[in-house]
Amino acid sequence: MKTDILDTISEKIADLMETNQGEWIKPFSEGELLCPHNPVTGKDYSGMNAFWLGFGGDEYYATLKQWNSIGATIKKDEKHKIRALRKETVILKDSEGKPKLDDKGEKKTFSRFKDYAVFGASQVEGWEPPKIERVNKVKAIAKADFFLENLGSTVNFINQGRAFYNRATDEITMPTKELFIDTNERSATEAFYSVWLHEEVHKTGAPNRLNRTKGGSFGDKDYAFEELVAEIGASILCKNLGIAPEIRQDHAEYIGSWIKALRNDKKYIKEAVKLSLEAVAFMETLQQNKAVA
Numbered sequence: 001m002k003t004d005i006l007d008t009i010s011e012k013i014a015d016l017m018e019t020n021q022g023e024w025i026k027p028f029s030e031g032e033l034l035c036p037h038n039p040v041t042g043k044d045y046s047g048m049n050a051f052w053l054g055f056g057g058d059e060y061y062a063t064l065k066q067w068n069s070i071g072a073t074i075k076k077d078e079k080h081k082i083r084a085l086r087k088e089t090v091i092l093k094d095s096e097g098k099p100k101l102d103d104k105g106e107k108k109t110f111s112r113f114k115d116y117a118v119f120g121a122s123q124v125e126g127w128e129p130p131k132i133e134r135v136n137k138v139k140a141i142a143k144a145d146f147f148l149e150n151l152g153s154t155v156n157f158i159n160q161g162r163a164f165y166n167r168a169t170d171e172i173t174m175p176t177k178e179l180f181i182d183t184n185e186r187s188a189t190e191a192f193y194s195v196w197l198h199e200e201v202h203k204t205g206a207p208n209r210l211n212r213t214k215g216g217s218f219g220d221k222d223y224a225f226e227e228l229v230a231e232i233g234a235s236i237l238c239k240n241l242g243i244a245p246e247i248r249q250d251h252a253e254y255i256g257s258w259i260k261a262l263r264n265d266k267k268y269i270k271e272a273v274k275l276s277l278e279a280v281a282f283m284e285t286l287q288q289n290k291a292v293a
Contacts, residue, residue: 058120072127201233233276
């Protein structure tokens, strides 16, 4: 592999990182609710409640009083199946019912958790969850679609803001097109193809392909380096496939976020560029040399 190619791409990425003016922004929305939500307060349940209510089977939970306040009623014969916790502060009182005071003259208090009944949305009537209208802003790019189709990957599209490659199943998971959004630095179309190609580069690292080292845990050195390889590979493919004319700022921002995990040592960029070019070459061998109509 020619050194000048490595140097050119490495220097381009390094230059973009030097001019980086912000943090990388995820280019897709969250999709379906990931945390149990209270439709009256408009807030997600947190902490233990988020964990506990997550097993209840509903996305929305509220108390009887709260459901009634928005015109909903509990279905006949329905009983609460789960209870939530509320932290409350209790004032200590003496035998006469007066607040006890500490040495500073302030009221003595203690905290405790009190459980209360909540009902899931499936247990009520007279209320429907809000419908989120999403528009597909992703425009098809024939050359990119042809390239991706020839890779032969199993891709599962889900209505959640998650994208990843699973080595155990050799499958890619992607958000649906409707979840991709326009940002200041790239369109929904660019985001969709860039994220998909990023995961395809990860796929080339499997043991039966190029056998790159997979990180042991999120954020460790090997994990960070593999993210560099995948994002640089995706940026090269975006350019080659006409998705973006140049390596964009947001690619550099994402790469820069992982360079920090490698203690800002830019020597990793050049090595990652080398491996990403190998990944791109591997993916190109899977193409069937057919012209796009």
